[in-house]
Every structure is written in structure tokens, then in C-alpha cells.
Amino acid sequence: MDDTALLRTLAIEPATLAPAPATVRTADARTRYGLPCSTCGAPSVAATTVTTPAGPRWLDSCRDHMIAAAKLRSAGGGFRGAP
Ligand SMILES: [Zn+2]
Numbered sequence: 067m068d069d070t071a072l073l074r075t076l077a078i079e080p081a082t083l084a085p086a087p088a089t090v091r092t093a094d095a096r097t098r099y100g101l102p103c104s105t106c107g108a109p110s111v112a113a114t115t116v117t118t119p120a121g122p123r124w125l126d127s128c129r130d131h132m133i134a135a136a137k138l139r140s141a142g143g144g145f146r147g148a149p
Pocket residue numbers: 103104105106107108127128129130131
């Protein structure tokens with residue numbers, strides 16, 4: 067599943083996501099832990115990036131939405147997290 071479909075499935079409007087750097091390190095992602103989940107607003111435990119027409123954006127996820135996003139991504143051919 068590509069990022070556009072992922073965001074649509076999770077009912078996330080890409081324009082609401084914070085801009086992310088083109089290259090993300092684990093340390094960058096960890097600074098976002100605890101921010102509101104992009105889907106439900108609960109404290110996040112993971113941060114990855116998604117590609118949008120406006121450029122890379124942060125996708126902050128609580129545990130449940132981290133798992134949901136990983137399953138959706140793997141169903142479509144791969145998981146992409148911070149290295
Ligand atoms: Zn959530």
C-alpha cells in the first residue's frame with residue numbers, strides 16, 4: 067500500500083501532518099515520541115515518514131495505529147520505518 071492509500075485508509079489529511087526532513091534518523095524520530103498520534107491523538111510511541119504531494123511528512127503513531135500502519139504497509143509490499 068502506498069502512502070497516499072495508507073493516509074486515506076487511516077483517515078488522515080496529509081496537510082495536517084508536520085513537515086519531515088528528507089532523511090530521517092532514529093534519533094530524529096525518537097524526539098517525536100509522546101506527540102499526539104496523527105490518527106487518534108493519543109500519545110505516540112513511534113514516528114515514521116510518509117511521502118505526500120507536498121513532500122515528506124511525519125506520521126506519529128500510538129501503539130495501535132503503529133501496528134495498523136505496519137500491517138497496511140506490509141500488505142502492500144513493505145514497511146518503511148526510521149533506519
Ligand atoms: Zn492512534
